[in-house]
Amino acid sequence: MTESGQHPQRAADTIAAVLPYAVWMVAMSVLPATAGGYAVRTAATAAALALAVAASRAPFRPWRHSSSGALDSVLWGLLVGAAVCVLWIWPERFQWYREFSVLSFLGFQEASSASAPSPYDPATCGWPLTLARIAGSAFVIAPVEEMFFRSFLYRWLQKGSWTSVVLSKFDVSAFFWTVAIFALEHHTRIAAGAMAGVAYGLLAVRKGVGAAVLAHVVTNLALGLYVVKTGEWGFW
Numbered sequence: 001m002t003e004s005g006q007h008p009q010r011a012a013d014t015i016a017a018v019l020p021y022a023v024w025m026v027a028m029s030v031l032p033a034t035a036g037g038y039a040v041r042t043a044a045t046a047a048a049l050a051l052a053v054a055a056s057r058a059p060f061r062p063w064r065h066s067s068s069g070a071l072d073s074v075l076w077g078l079l080v081g082a083a084v085c086v087l088w089i090w091p092e093r094f095q096w097y098r099e100f101s102v103l104s105f106l107g108f109q110e111a112s113s114a115s116a117p118s119p120y121d122p123a124t125c126g127w128p129l130t131l132a133r134i135a136g137s138a139f140v141i142a143p144v145e146e147m148f149f150r151s152f153l154y155r156w157l158q159k160g161s162w163t164s165v166v167l168s169k170f171d172v173s174a175f176f177w178t179v180a181i182f183a184l185e186h187h188t189r190i191a192a193g194a195m196a197g198v199a200y201g202l203l204a205v206r207k208g209v210g211a212a213v214l215a216h217v218v219t220n221l222a223l224g225l226y227v228v229k230t231g232e233w234g235f236w
Contacts, residue, residue, distance in 0.1 A: 013163055016052035017152035020144040023048040035125035035133060042136030049144055073211040080203050081218025088192045118233030134224035142216035150204040150212050154178045170205050
């Protein structure tokens with residue numbers, strides 16, 4: 001049985017969980033690092049996400065799981081999302097953290113929150129594209145990453161027929177492999193990515209993927225608003 005208790009494993013379920021993330025990563029590699037490129041990447045990924053939702057059978061959804069009440073999950077999602085945002089920003093006030101929180105020895109650029117010219121600055125690209133950057137980060141890539149990492153990858157690492165794995169089952173190996181891969185995806189901020197991966201992962205296991213999605217949305221939205229307010233474009 002699967003998470004819904006009645007459906008066997010389907011290739012379509014895996015495609016639905018992986019496709020939006022794959023579109024995001026491919027678009028990142030082929031589109032320019034500009035505000036316009038980000039907007040196109042967001043639109044393509046949002047379309048893939050809509051297709052994934054439409055293709056997934058009801059009542060089964062690869063990202064659905066709730067082990068607690070809705071209000072409880074929402075409260076935890078808001079709390080964890082805000083905490084991750086604070087922990088993402090605050091340590092970068094220390095030089096030692098900026099120097100040793102990334103894999104600079106592999107050639108990755110040092111993480112920095114210092115003000116610098118940015119393609120996402122509304123003075124450069126205009127407010128519509130700046131707002132598109134905030135919206136894409138919060139409302140597209142956040143749920144897509146949670147669908148891929150917390151709903152699919154964490155369970156797939158435990159068993160090939162991943163929809164049969166109950167998300168609330170904690171598996172140490174799968175959990176930390178997922179955290180490691182998530183951290184490497186945020187290669188200019190390895191430490192922050194690992195911290196966020198642990199927080200979202202524990203939240204998904206304890207409260208459900210919906211709570212992890214909400215937390216990730218809150219983090220990215222708050223971070224985007226902070227960047228625009230303070231001009232700390234290095235976070236983008």
